[in-house]
Amino acid sequence: MINKYEFGIPFETDAVVKQIKKSSGIPKGVQINCDNGFSFKCKIDSDTIVYGLGQSIGGINKRNHLYSSFCSDDPSHTEEKQSLYGAHNFIIIHNPNDSKSDRAFFFDYPGKISFDIGYSKIDEIYIYAERSDIALYEILPELEENKNPLINIVYQFRKLIGQSYIAPLWAFGFMQSRWGYKTEADIRNVYESYKKENIPLDSICLDIDYMKDFKDFTVDKDRFPELKKFSDDLKTKGIRLVPIIDAGVKIEDGYDVYEEGVENNYFCKKQNGENFVAGVWPGKTHFPDFMQKQVRHWFGQKYKILTDMGIEGFWNDMNEPAIFYSEDGLSEVVEALKKMDTTNLDINSFFQFKDNVYKISNSIDDYKRFYHQCVQNNKSVAVNHYDIHNLYGFNMTKSAGEELASIRKGKRTLLFSRASYIGMHRYGGIWTGDNASWWSHLALEIKMMPSLNMCGFIYSGADIGGFGCNSNRELLLRWLAFGIFTPLMRNHSALGTRNQECYQFENTKDFKAIIEVRYRLIPYLYSEYIKSCVNSTLMFKPLSFVFTEDSRCLEIEDQLILGDEVMICPVCNENAKGRIVYLPEDMIQVRFKADGTIEQQEVKKGDIYINVPLNEVVFFIRKNHIVPIVNACENTDSLDYSTISLLGDVNGTNSYLLYKDDGVTTEIDMTSNIVELK
Ligand code: MIG
Numbered sequence: 001m002i003n004k005y006e007f008g009i010p011f012e013t014d015a016v017v018k019q020i021k022k023s024s025g026i027p028k029g030v031q032i033n034c035d036n037g038f039s040f041k042c043k044i045d046s047d048t049i050v051y052g053l054g055q056s057i058g059g060i061n062k063r064n065h066l067y068s069s070f071c072s073d074d075p076s077h078t079e080e081k082q083s084l085y086g087a088h089n090f091i092i093i094h095n096p097n098d099s100k101s102d103r104a105f106f107f108d109y110p111g112k113i114s115f116d117i118g119y120s121k122i123d124e125i126y127i128y129a130e131r132s133d134i135a136l137y138e139i140l141p142e143l144e145e146n147k148n149p150l151i152n153i154v155y156q157f158r159k160l161i162g163q164s165y166i167a168p169l170w171a172f173g174f175m176q177s178r179w180g181y182k183t184e185a186d187i188r189n190v191y192e193s194y195k196k197e198n199i200p201l202d203s204i205c206l207d208i209d210y211m212k213d214f215k216d217f218t219v220d221k222d223r224f225p226e227l228k229k230f231s232d233d234l235k236t237k238g239i240r241l242v243p244i245i246d247a248g249v250k251i252e253d254g255y256d257v258y259e260e261g262v263e264n265n266y267f268c269k270k271q272n273g274e275n276f277v278a279g280v281w282p283g284k285t286h287f288p289d290f291m292q293k294q295v296r297h298w299f300g301q302k303y304k305i306l307t308d309m310g311i312e313g314f315w316n317d318m319n320e321p322a323i324f325y326s327e328d329g330l331s332e333v334v335e336a337l338k339k340m341d342t343t344n345l346d347i348n349s350f351f352q353f354k355d356n357v358y359k360i361s362n363s364i365d366d367y368k369r370f371y372h373q374c375v376q377n378n379k380s381v382a383v384n385h386y387d388i389h390n391l392y393g394f395n396m397t398k399s400a401g402e403e404l405a406s407i408r409k410g411k412r413t414l415l416f417s418r419a420s421y422i423g424m425h426r427y428g429g430i431w432t433g434d435n436a437s438w439w440s441h442l443a444l445e446i447k448m449m450p451s452l453n454m455c456g457f458i459y460s461g462a463d464i465g466g467f468g469c470n471s472n473r474e475l476l477l478r479w480l481a482f483g484i485f486t487p488l489m490r491n492h493s494a495l496g497t498r499n500q501e502c503y504q505f506e507n508t509k510d511f512k513a514i515i516e517v518r519y520r521l522i523p524y525l526y527s528e529y530i531k532s533c534v535n536s537t538l539m540f541k542p543l544s545f546v547f548t549e550d551s552r553c554l555e556i557e558d559q560l561i562l563g564d565e566v567m568i569c570p571v572c573n574e575n576a577k578g579r580i581v582y583l584p585e586d587m588i589q590v591r592f593k594a595d596g597t598i599e600q601q602e603v604k605k606g607d608i609y610i611n612v613p614l615n616e617v618v619f620f621i622r623k624n625h626i627v628p629i630v631n632a633c634e635n636t637d638s639l640d641y642s643t644i645s646l647l648g649d650v651n652g653t654n655s656y657l658l659y660k661d662d663g664v665t666t667e668i669d670m671t672s673n674i675v676e677l678k
Pocket of ligand 1: 178179207208244317318418433434492493494
């Protein structure tokens, strides 16, 4: 059951697809105050667990931290950070002693909203925002038919926000990326190097250097003289190119996207009616006002320039939007610094001096300097960007998603975004942004998967190996051994860091061994992925969602249940030869060895130590469940479903329902595309 409460005049964010009748009053046991902004308080007892918040720092259990939803371009994902790139305002309050009293809340509010989950007061959830215009959804479990309350809550929420975006099958292949590939020769070298080492590969990303002077929808002719020919050629080899698109449009006379935008008033404006100017990659840019339908249509149609060159996938970046500086902010800072030129900088003024420069990027002042034209209540109104900040990346990706659906009629297109808000999950996936080559970030990415799934983001994944900082062979192998399970499996790294393509390291056979396991699992993974999207279920679940009576599972954050069949337990400690795994029930241990053979063995419930060499993958299959695999192959084009064999509890009575389609056509048929395997 879902109750909807409204306070003030909520902004119509488009997060929700179902009409819910407004209830009066407020949810039981909750304190709400709208006198001075919005505040929500409720008590939690010491055993209560709080799930949700999608893309964020911290654990699967969100307790004891302070989080803020405010899409942020901040590459330093340290433990105390409150905001990452996504704004996912959904929490589940779980009482393990009385799961029937579990409930969840979705705060549909497009501005900055903070979640103090027992941070200020150990026994209190305190959620607050500057404005009191908010739609609050309360989700209570439907308890008939002995439903699992947690899974049922997620199911209801996901129905409320609509079906998740579905990526093409090839997007489940391994993807190589790096900020720094500049030319056709660079990209060809990536393809050839993987080929030479016989490591499977499906796609290569084009980062900003493929563009002419960082202008969206242009191609630098010196670097990529014939992108169409190049892309067609690579496709015959099973490789697809995935270009990046940035939010800011370069200000440059003669550049059609800029000129059309100016002519038609498609860009965000300042209060005085001038187009807002922000400095990003290309220097000064304007931001398309994606809140306007006609702007979404116009910008989204531009992707056709690249699909006409054979492109079938995109990633949308810098759409928080990231702002290096604004034209106005820059002059203010320069003025302030000039004034300090002659002062004797002391303890206070020196730090002010430094802060002036340091705080110039992504500043709240800049977000307050520009406006969107939005349709609210069927009326067009100007809205300050700051108040709806979290909707920008969402609407950029909605623009691409909607138009690509018509450009590539009937075909699935790969699309993933950096910034997001709940609702965007219907149009594209996400990657988790600029993480670092740290072991703690591998652990963090594991914890984020179920939280993202709760919020509708199923096609997602991290920069494998870490984006910032220098990676190393061991970290990359361990990260890949986790990444083989995530829908988006992309190795990506930052300019200036150590090269981290698999072929850069010793004994490339080890990388081949791990990545081949991915390809062997793709039919299963794609099937589970589509089922999660269509059936509103979690592809990745915390153990506690499944083994509801086992209190140990409440604390396990480095093992996940994948689908209904598999328990994964990635190794995420440096120099570890294996790890301790907790089995809540008897299971079958599956070991993919480096030579391609598979060992299976029954294991009793309890704690066990598993040895996991760097070139092996170990996971568990639940009793009474089976998992299909196929033969290894070099890319998804050569996946051969006729080689299916079964792992796990195969005894003729257990079966697996495999969803299988052509991986391209948008139509989903959950009856005729299901094959029962036993
Ligand atoms: O400010 O396009 O998160 O994946 O490589 C950096 C360059 C801009 C940020 C993205 C990252 C990408 C990089 N971009």
